[in-house]
Amino acid sequence: MKKFDLRSINKELCNFANVINKNKVESKDYQDFNNKELKVGVDLGTSSIVLTILDNNNKIIYGDFAYDNAVRDGIVVNFLDSVNILKELKEKAEKVLHTELLTAAGAIPPQTGEKSKKIVSNVIEEAGFKCTNVIDEPTAAAKFLGIENGTVVDIGGGTTGITIFKDKKIIKVLDEPTGGFHMTLVLGGRYHISNKEAEKLKRDHSKEKEVFPIIKPVVEKMGVILNSMRPLITSPIIVVGGATNFEQFDATFAKIVGQPIYKPKYPEFVTPLGIALFDTRI
Numbered sequence: 001m002k003k004f005d006l007r008s009i010n011k012e013l014c015n016f017a018n019v020i021n022k023n024k025v026e027s028k029d030y031q032d033f034n035n036k037e038l039k040v041g042v043d044l045g046t047s048s049i050v051l052t053i054l055d056n057n058n059k060i061i062y063g064d065f066a067y068d069n070a071v072r073d074g075i076v077v078n079f080l081d082s083v084n085i086l087k088e089l090k091e092k093a094e095k096v097l098h099t100e101l102l103t104a105a106g107a108i109p110p111q112t113g114e115k116s117k118k119i120v121s122n123v124i125e126e127a128g129f130k131c132t133n134v135i136d137e138p139t140a141a142a143k144f145l146g147i148e149n150g151t152v153v154d155i156g157g158g159t160t161g162i163t164i165f166k167d168k169k170i171i172k173v174l175d176e177p178t179g180g181f182h183m184t185l186v187l188g189g190r191y192h193i194s195n196k197e198a199e200k201l202k203r204d205h206s207k208e209k210e211v212f213p214i215i216k217p218v219v220e221k222m223g224v225i226l227n228s229m230r231p232l233i234t235s236p237i238i239v240v241g242g243a244t245n246f247e248q249f250d251a252t253f254a255k256i257v258g259q260p261i262y263k264p265k266y267p268e269f270v271t272p273l274g275i276a277l278f279d280t281r282i
């Protein structure tokens with residue numbers, strides 16, 4: 001397993017962000033994909049469904065996403081919508097890559113049980129893939145990050161998941177039903193604006209100075225929750241997930257936790273890319 005190297009991780013994430021934003025194949029050299037060698041990851045998140053595609057050497061090939069309301073707190077609540085969104089993402093990818101996608105891996109929040117695993121695998125299969133694996137989200141993130149020891153804090157749309165790894169094994173999991181959506185609600189309440197407007201304001205990087213002090217208590221609360229897990233916490237502490245996308249997040253969180261924290265660039269893509277690494281055929 002590779003060592004935790006934030007620089008090379010950031011390089012990969014920037015590369016993926018470039019691919020996903022332009023929605024094109026990363027390298028023009030790729031003409032004929034051997035579809036039996038492509039690895040596909042499906043992240044059914046609360047705020048979006050993300051599709052990631054790697055080649056046999058784990059090189060990033062393609063990425064796409066669609067916003068959805070089909071998943072709540074990491075659990076699929078609208079089966080048909082999830083399938084339809086995923087089908088569309090698959091068809092679009094196949095057009096760009098000129099090949100049929102055969103297999104895919106998925107993920108679930110930790111400790112959500114066999115039933116939610118089955119639902120995710122059914123969504124993937126119903127969309128036309130053979131589902132090769134359904135792993136838990138922090139394990140996917142840890143694989144992409146290349147850590148055997150460490151604490152992964154994933155702050156997504158609906159939930160915050162804290163997972164502590166020791167010698168490659170999960171030794172503690174905590175799931176808190178607070179995430180980026182909660183930050184949007186706090187902001188909406190403060191300015192008396194709709195959720196849609198609050199979401200837009202929250203994501204506006206140029207407004208961070210004004211926005212962050214309002215959502216700061218939410219970030220601090222996450223830090224306090226993490227602190228409650230001492231002395232089990234292992235280093236490094238790595239924060240991922242879309243809701244960590246504030247410049248002032250890092251210092252605020254580190255101050256409460258009392259030790260350095262690491263945040264990759266484009267933290268929302270860590271788990272989706274990790275999931276694709278598990279699309280392996282035996």
Ligand SMILES: Nc1ncnc2c1ncn2[C@@H]1O[C@H](COP(=O)(O)OP(=O)(O)OP(=O)(O)O)[C@@H](O)[C@H]1O
Pocket residue numbers: 044045046047048049073074155156157158159160179180181199202203204240241242243244245246267268
């Ligand atoms: N630039 C940004 N600034 C602030 N918040 C952001 C930004 N980009 C995304 N977010 C927030 O991140 C959250 C989505 O994060 P992510 O994509 O990791 O969640 P998810 O995987 O869909 O959800 P979950 O893991 O809870 O199922 C949303 O609440 C969104 O508003």
Ligand SMILES: [Mg+2]
Pocket residue numbers: 045046137156157241271
């Ligand atoms: Mg997520």
